[in-house]
Every structure is written in structure tokens, then in C-alpha cells.
Amino acid sequence: MSKAAIEVPPKGGFSFDLCRRNEMLVKKGLNAPSFLKTGTTIVGLVFQDGVILGADTRATEGPIVADKNCEKIHYIAPNIYCCGAGTAADTEAVTDMVSSQLTLHRHHTGRESRVVTALTLLKSHLFSYQGYVSAALVLGGVDFTGPHLHTIYPHGSTDTLPFATMGSGSLAAMAVFESKYREGLTRDEGVQLVAEAISSGIFNDLGSGSNVDICVLTKGHKEYLRNHLQPNPRTYISEKGYSFSKKTEVLLTKITPLRDSVHIIEGGDEMEE
Amino acid sequence: MIVDSSSPAPAKKSLLLSSEADLQRTQTPYVTGTSVIAIKYKDGILIAADMGGSYGSTLRYKNVERIRPVGKHSLIGASGEISDFQEILRYLDELILNDSMWDDGNSLGPKEVHNYLTRVMYNRRNKFNPLWNSLILGGVKNGQKYLGTVNMIGVHYEDNHVATGFGNHLARPILREEWNENLTFEEGVKLLEKCMRVLLYRDRSAVNKLQIAKITDEGFTISQPYSLKTQWKFKAFENPTVGAEGSW
Numbered sequence: 002m003s004k005a006a007i008e009v010p011p012k013g014g015f016s017f018d019l020c021r022r023n024e025m026l027v028k029k030g031l032n033a034p035s036f037l038k039t040g041t042t043i044v045g046l047v048f049q050d051g052v053i054l055g056a057d058t059r060a061t062e063g064p065i066v067a068d069k070n071c072e073k074i075h076y077i078a079p080n081i082y083c084c085g086a087g088t089a090a091d092t093e094a095v096t097d098m099v100s101s102q103l104t105l106h107r108h109h110t111g112r113e114s115r116v117v118t119a120l121t122l123l124k125s126h127l128f129s130y131q132g133y134v135s136a137a138l139v140l141g142g143v144d145f146t147g148p149h150l151h152t153i154y155p156h157g158s159t160d161t162l163p164f165a166t167m168g169s170g171s172l173a174a175m176a177v178f179e180s181k182y183r184e185g186l187t188r189d190e191g192v193q194l195v196a197e198a199i200s201s202g203i204f205n206d207l208g209s210g211s212n213v214d215i216c217v218l219t220k221g222h223k224e225y226l227r228n229h230l231q232p233n234p235r236t237y238i239s240e241k242g243y244s245f246s247k248k249t250e251v252l253l254t255k256i257t258p259l260r261d262s263v264h265i266i267e268g269g270d271e272m273e274e
Numbered sequence: 275m276i277v278d279s280s281s282p283a284p285a286k287k288s289l290l291l292s293s294e295a296d297l298q299r300t301q302t303p304y305v306t307g308t309s310v311i312a313i314k315y316k317d318g319i320l321i322a323a324d325m326g327g328s329y330g331s332t333l334r335y336k337n338v339e340r341i342r343p344v345g346k347h348s349l350i351g352a353s354g355e356i357s358d359f360q361e362i363l364r365y366l367d368e369l370i371l372n373d374s375m376w377d378d379g380n381s382l383g384p385k386e387v388h389n390y391l392t393r394v395m396y397n398r399r400n401k402f403n404p405l406w407n408s409l410i411l412g413g414v415k416n417g418q419k420y421l422g423t424v425n426m427i428g429v430h431y432e433d434n435h436v437a438t439g440f441g442n443h444l445a446r447p448i449l450r451e452e453w454n455e456n457l458t459f460e461e462g463v464k465l466l467e468k469c470m471r472v473l474l475y476r477d478r479s480a481v482n483k484l485q486i487a488k489i490t491d492e493g494f495t496i497s498q499p500y501s502l503k504t505q506w507k508f509k510a511f512e513n514p515t516v517g518a519e520g521s522w
Contacts, residue, residue, distance in 0.1 A: 047510060117518045146517040161518055163510030172443035172476070179472045180448060184508060205447040 040208025042170030043073060043084035044178070044198045045139040045150045047163045048191035051219035052141035052148045055195035056084045057170065057203050058228070059210035066210065072227070074216045078103050078114040079223065081142030082216045083123075086168035087155060088135040095136050099123055116142040116149040120159060128157025137167045143218050170202025170209040177201045188217065196230055203232065299403040303355040305329050307340045308479040309441030310351035311469050312410045313453060314419050314434045315462035318490035319412035321351045322466040324474075325499055326481035333481060341487045341496055345370045348384040348413030349489045349496075350391075353438040354426065355406035362405060365394060384413030384420040388430070396428030408438035414491050437469075440477045445469035459488065471502050 040061045046053045060068035075083045075096035081103075085092025099122045103114045120140055127134055138153040152165045164182050166174040177198040186194065192215060202209045213230035216223065305327045312321040327335030340359070341351045344366050352359040369390060373382050382390075388411040398404050408425040422432035435449040448469050457465065463486055474480045482504070487496040515521055 117521060120518070120521060149518055151518070151521070159521055161514040161521055163508060163514070172440075173447040175476060176444045176447050176469075176472050179475050180468050182508075184510070201447045201451070205450065 040206075041073060041086040041168030042166070042174050042199055042202025042206060042209040043086050043139050043168050044166045044174050044195055044202075045084065045141045045152075045162075045164065046178070046182075046186070046191055046195050047141075047148050047150045048186040048188060050148070050188065051143045051217065052150050053188075053191045053195045054082055054084050054139060054141045054216045054218070055199045056214045057199055057209040058212045058214060059203075059208070060089055061208055069211050070228070072214065074214050074225070076100060077119050077140070078107070078142065080144060080218060080221075081114060081116055081119050081140070082218060082223070082225075083119070083141070084139040084167070086137040086139075091134045091136040092138065095123065095126060095134060096138070098126070113144055114142075115144040115146065116140065116151070120149075120151050120153070123153050124157045124159050127153065127155060132156040139165055139167050141216075141218060143220050148218070166198065166202075168202070168209065170206035173201040173205040174198035188219075192217065192226075192229075200230065200232060299401065301355075301404070301406060303406045305334065305356045306406075306479070307338060307353045307356060307359070308477055309437055309439040309445070309473055310340060310353050310408075310410050311437040311441045311445045311449070311466060311473075312351060312412050312421055312435065313449060313457070313462055313466065314412075314421050314455075315457040315459065316455075317459065318414045318419055318488060319349065319421055320459075320462045320466055320486060320488050321349055321410060321412055322470055322484060322486045323351050323353070324470070324481050324484040326479065326483070327356050328479045333479070336481055336483060337499075339485065339496075341485055343489075343494050343496075344387055344411075344413075345373070346381050346493075347415040347489075348382075348387050348411060349487050349494055350387075351410040351412075351438075351487075353408045358405040358407050362391070362394070362407065362409070366391075383415035383418075384411055384422070385415075387411055387413070388420070388422040388424065388432075392424045392428060392430045395424050395426060395430075399427050410436055410438060413489055417491055440473060440480075441469070444472050444476055448472065467502060471504065474502060474504065 041057060043056045054074055056073035058070045058073065059066055060071040073084055075085055075092065077083050077096060077100045083096050085096060099119055102122055103119060106118065107114055123138060123140065127136060132155045135155050137155055140151045140153060142149060150162055150165060152160045152162060152167055164178045166178065181194055195215060196213050199213045211233050212228045215226040215229040307327055308324065310321065310323040312319060321341050323340040325336060325338050326333055327338040338356060340353070341349055342363060344350050366387065370382065391409055391411060395405060404426040406426050408423065410423050412421040420432065421434065421436055422430060423436040423438065424430035435446065435453050437445045452465055466486060470484055474482055482501045483499050484502065485497050485499055487494065
């Protein structure tokens with residue numbers, strides 16, 4: 002029985018083989034390509050009858066605003082939604098993946114999904130990638146055990162909280178929550194508080210901006226308020242618009258086909274596989 | 275300044291350069307104070323700071339007065355390295371003394387002191403030997419209120435409300451929403467206490483022992499140290515994982 006190392010093909014999961022090489026390259030001065038980050042303000046709040054999630058709508062690529070009105074509140078299940086901060090591709094992919102896993106699970110069990118199920122699926126996925134999947138999430142939902150709100154960090158740790166904020170604007174939003182949160186909030190007070198917290202992030206954090214999205218989840222009912230507040234309207238619109246003035250002469254209108262029609266040869270050789 | 279004489283000077287460099295190459299001037303802070311926040315209100319300026327001096331992650335000193343008067347018209351609040359703050363107080367003392375020796379009935383106002391501090395901080399930064407502080411300078415002279423800030427790299431500006439350190443992230447959003455020109459003394463104190471409470475909850479180097487200082491045309495008062503009431507007993511925090519057994 003020799004103990005020689007046997008070449009076993011990798012069974013899946015993240016392969017860390019190239020990490021040492023990447024670190025060495027960075028040390029030699031390579032600028033790693035930047036990710037599309039959602040430099041964000043996302044919040045969640047538990048109120049009397051359920052959970053309210055809020056998010057801004059700006060996606061940044063370094064110093065540039067890549068998307069002025071993106072959707073950061075992702076669907077996980079009819080009764081569970083998730084806000085995502087960090088790398089946009091990571092938050093999209095991981096929430097879509099868990100959402101489809103939960104759909105299959107619902108078919109298998111015949112029951113409404115629970116928030117802790119989504120929580121466990123997300124956290125074990127993120128942990129196994131050791132923080133390289135850069136997704137910071139605020140997960141909220143209402144199942145038969147009641148309303149739940151959790152935060153999930155990129156390394157896989159979670160918190161269960163009555164109010165939570167994540168993203169680059171989290172301090173501005175948390176300042177609003179810490180000074181104005183109280184127990185027994187009604188739906189309208191909760192929506193008002195969440196909108197204030199997101200607005201605080203939008204106006205005080207450079208990584209957040211544009212509009213406020215809100216999602217209210219209660220027992221058996223969800224309200225997705227896309228662009229609930231639009232505090233950054235486009236103010237300077239040229240009255241002349243972008244059409245040509247009437248004096249412009251149209252000299253010639255000609256349509257040039259780009260390619261002649263293709264003749265099909267019947268009875269040619271079969272295509273090689 | 276740390277003079278490192280262990281490495282030999284290379285022969286090709288001139289004598290002057292080689293001694294310069296051995297000197298290391300950048301510092302790290304040791305005993306630090308956390309945020310200071312200040313606002314203009316109807317009659318003058320209000321400044322709030324806690325009394326903690328942290329030594330790394332230890333709360334070493336709990337009786338550090340980080341707000342001090344400067345001359346007749348100003349108050350200075352400092353965060354960052356405490357020993358550098360004490361040095362700055364000595365420079366300011368000398369400045370005020372020289373000014374009063376003129377005996378001309380004139381005295382340095384907050385705008386002048388702020389300008390002096392800016393020059394000192396920026397100069398030190400250019401010599402790669404900064405005073406590791408973020409300062410707030412507020413005061414009233416001849417009915418004119420002034421509130422400015424300057425930090426260790428020499429960035430300086432004036433505004434109706436300023437903060438240092440963590441206060442910029444946690445307190446300024448609140449101040450931007452809720453500050454207005456006609457705050458009374460009580461409203462101003464309430465607003466500052468609201469910000470200090472958020473800092474107490476969310477800044478790990480904050481300590482629950484603060485002073486609030488006020489300066490008006492009549493003079494200044496720095497309050498006795500006191501502590502804020504905090505609310506830790508939200509029902510939702512007491513048993514957060516009920517319904518999510520096993521998670522944390």
C-alpha cells in the first residue's frame with residue numbers, strides 16, 4: 002500500500018491555485034482589473050407586521066456611475082427579498098442561484114420557503130468561497146414563523162437584527178436609524194424611516210445616489226415600490242431637444258444593402274462534425 | 275523624529291543627503307482622541323467631545339479634556355494624537371501671549387487663530403513630520419460667529435457644522451438634515467447629544483463621558499463631564515434569533 006500522491010481531478014468549488022500568482026503580480030505592480038461595484042446604501046427594518054427593505058439605485062465602476070437606476074432589491078422567493086451590496090455580478094449571481102434552489106425546494110416540500118433556508122444557503126456558499134465572492138446582503142422576509150431580517154457578510158458570517166444597514170453609505174443610514182428607531186413602528190412610519198435612511202446615504206455618500214427603492218413584505222403580501230422616491234431628477238433639459246432644425250436640407254436618401262443575397266447550393270457535401 | 279544610524283550612508287551621495295536619508299520623520303499616533311463635533315447656533319458656537327484617550331485598542335485615559343479655550347474669543351477641539359494637541363496648545367499659548375504683549379486693545383479672533391493653525395499644520399505636513407490631529411476652531415468676535423476645521427494634511431474649511439474623524443460619517447448626515455440657523459442653546463445641545471449618542475453606539479473608541487463647550491460674545495463655558503442615557507433594551511435585540519434557531 003504505497004502512499005504516493007494520486008492525481009485526483011478537482012470536484013468543484015473555487016480553485017485557489019492562481020491566488021499566489023495573482024498576489025505576486027500585484028506586488029510587481031500589476032493593476033488588477035476593477036469590478037463593477039455597487040458602492041451602495043442598503044437597509045432593512047423590522048416593523049410591527051413585517052419587514053421593509055430599502056436600497057439606492059446607483060452602480061459605480063470606480064469613479065464613474067455605470068448605471069443610474071439599477072435594481073438592488075433581488076427576488077429570492079415570493080415572501081423573501083434580498084438587497085445586495087458589493088460586486089454587482091456576485092450579488093446577482095448568488096441571489097439568482099439561491100432563488101432557483103429555493104424554487105426547487107418548494108416543489109419538493111410543497112411549502113412556503115423560510116427565510117432561514119435562504120440564509121443558510123447563502124452563508125454556506127459565501128463561506129466556502131472564503132470572501133472572494135464579494136457580496137454583502139441584507140436578507141428579509143416573512144414566513145410562517147414571523148418576520149425576519151438578516152445581514153450576510155462576504156466571508157459568510159450573519160447577524161439577525163431588527164434594523165441593519167450595509168454598503169458604503171451604511172454609516173450615514175445607520176446614523177438615521179440609531180437616532181430615530183423605536184419599537185412598534187407602523188407600516189407608514191417604517192417606510193418613512195427607511196426612505197430617510199436611504200436618502201441620508203444618497204446625499205452623504207458618494208458611492209450611492211439616484212433613487213430610493215423600497216420593498217414592504219408582510220404576511221402573504223409584498224409591495225415592491227420601485228423608485229418610491231426620486232430626489233435627483235434631471236433638472237437641465239434643453240428645450241430645443243435633439244431634433245434637427247427645419248432648415249437642414251436632406252441631400253440624398255440612399256439605402257445600400259450590406260451584402261448580396263446568399264445562394265444556397267443544393268446537394269453539397271455534408272458538413273464535417 | 276527617529277534618527278536611524280544603523281544603515282551606512284552610500285558613498286556616492288553627498289554628505290548632506292546621506293544624513294537626510296537616515297532620518298525617518300513619519301509618525302504613528304499612540305494616544306488618540308476620537309471625534310469632535312461642533313455647530314453654530316443663535317448666540318455662538320457649541321462644541322462637543324468625549325473625554326477618552328485610547329492607547330491603540332485600550333481605553334487608557336478617561337479624563338482627557340479635548341476642548342480648550344484660546345485667547346478671549348475662541349475654543350479649540352482636537353482629535354488624534356494627544357501629545358501633538360498639547361504641543362499645539364503651547365504654540366497657541368505663545369501666540370496669544372505675544373499678541374497681548376502688544377497691549378494695543380486688539381486680540382486675535384477665531385479666524386486669525388484658525389489661519390495660524392492652518393499654516394502650522396500644512397508646514398509640518400510638507401516637512402513629512404505632521405502633527406497628527408484634526409482640529410476644530412470655533413469662536414465669536416464682535417458678534418461674528420466663526421467655525422472652521424483643519425487636519426493633519428492641512429485641509430481646512432469653515433462651515434455651519436463640522437466634525438472630525440468618525441463624526442464626519444455618522445454625525446454630519448444628521449447635522450445636514452436637522453441644523454438650522456436659529457437653534458437655541460437647548461436645541462443645539464439636544465442636537466449635539468443626538469449625534470454623540472450615535473457615535474457612542476457605533477464608534478468603538480467612544481466613551482460615555484462627554485463635555486459640551488459653548489462660546490458666545492460674552493465668553494466661554496466648558497461643561498462638567500457627564501454621560502448620556504443609552505437604550506440597549508430593545509425587545510428585538512434581547513432575543514434576536516427567536517424564529518431562526520441556531521443562527522446568530
